[in-house]
Amino acid sequence: MARSDSFFIRATVTTDTTNYNQATIDLGSFVDALGKTVLRIHNVAVEYGAAGEQPANITPNVITDVNYQLTTQSQAALVNLDNRTVISSGQLTLSASAASGLTVMNDYQNVAPQKWTNGYLIAVESIFLGVDQGIDALSQVSVVLECTVETMTAAASMALALSQQ
Numbered sequence: 001m002a003r004s005d006s007f008f009i010r011a012t013v014t015t016d017t018t019n020y021n022q023a024t025i026d027l028g029s030f031v032d033a034l035g036k037t038v039l040r041i042h043n044v045a046v047e048y049g050a051a052g053e054q055p056a057n058i059t060p061n062v063i064t065d066v067n068y069q070l071t072t073q074s075q076a077a078l079v080n081l082d083n084r085t086v087i088s089s090g091q092l093t094l095s096a097s098a099a100s101g102l103t104v105m106n107d108y109q110n111v112a113p114q115k116w117t118n119g120y121l122i123a124v125e126s127i128f129l130g131v132d133q134g135i136d137a138l139s140q141v142s143v144v145l146e147c148t149v150e151t152m153t154a155a156a157s158m159a160l161a162l163s164q165q
Contacts, residue, residue, distance in 0.1 A: 004149040006042065012142040013129045015066070020077045022130040025145075033123045033161035036151045041087065042119040043146040044070065044112045048092045049138035055105070057135050060098035064134035067091045068141050071128050072164040078132050081111055085164065087120050087127065088112045094137055121150075123161035 013023035030039045048066055049055065058064065067078055071085040079086060090109035097103050113120040131141045152160070 006146050006148050009145040009147055010142065011129050011145075012140050013068075013131045014140050015131050015133055015136075015138055017136040018133060020075075020130060020132045022074065022128050024074075025127045025129060026125070027122065027127060028125040030147070030149050031123060031125050033157045034154065036154050036157050038150055038152055038157050038160060039122040040119045040148045040150055041113040041122060041145050042148065043114045044088045044109070045144045045146075046090055046107070046109070047142040047144075048107060050140055053139060055094050055137045057137055058094055058096040058101075059135070060096050063093060063095045063104075064137060065091050065093045066133040066138055066141065067131065068143070069130045070143065071130065072122065072124050074128050075130050078130065086111065087122070092138075121160060122164065123157050124164045 009025065011023055011025045013021050015021055027039055031037060046068060069078055069089040070087040072087060073085040081089065088109060089111055090107065092107040093104065095104035129143055
């Protein structure tokens with residue numbers, strides 16, 4: 001498989017109160033299953049909130065979270081890891097005490113391409129960044145994807161594309 005040098009794709013989804021929000025990431029200039037070109041995602045880095053933004057509206061003694069997911073199909077809500085469209089997902093957990101304000105902030109990725117030996121191959125022309133949060137804590141979630149473009153046989157790239165739809 002021929003590979004390109006790695007490059008970065010960036011995307012942001014704006015959040016609101018407690019609704020699921022999603023942004024489409026166009027990969028059409030990198031992926032062409034009929035033309036045997038696929039994208040390999042090697043790493044996903046996540047930023048919760050805008051640069052320098054502090055979580056807001058944290059109710060004392062209540063644990064809340066901000067969840068993200070990267071999928072190969074559009075979703076109406078968060079899906080579990082057994083859903084074949086999931087590329088990556090993670091969560092930022094927030095908690096506060098009445099006495100001291102924000103006391104716990106923990107982020108983790110349930111699954112991410114960097115946890116696999118060879119990253120995650122993508123053969124669809126769009127992927128989706130979805131976010132859901134328990135309260136209106138942050139204004140946005142952004143990702144940076146480290147990627148390479150590779151070639152496969154037409155049959156293999158088409159089979160991969162069909163499995164991701």
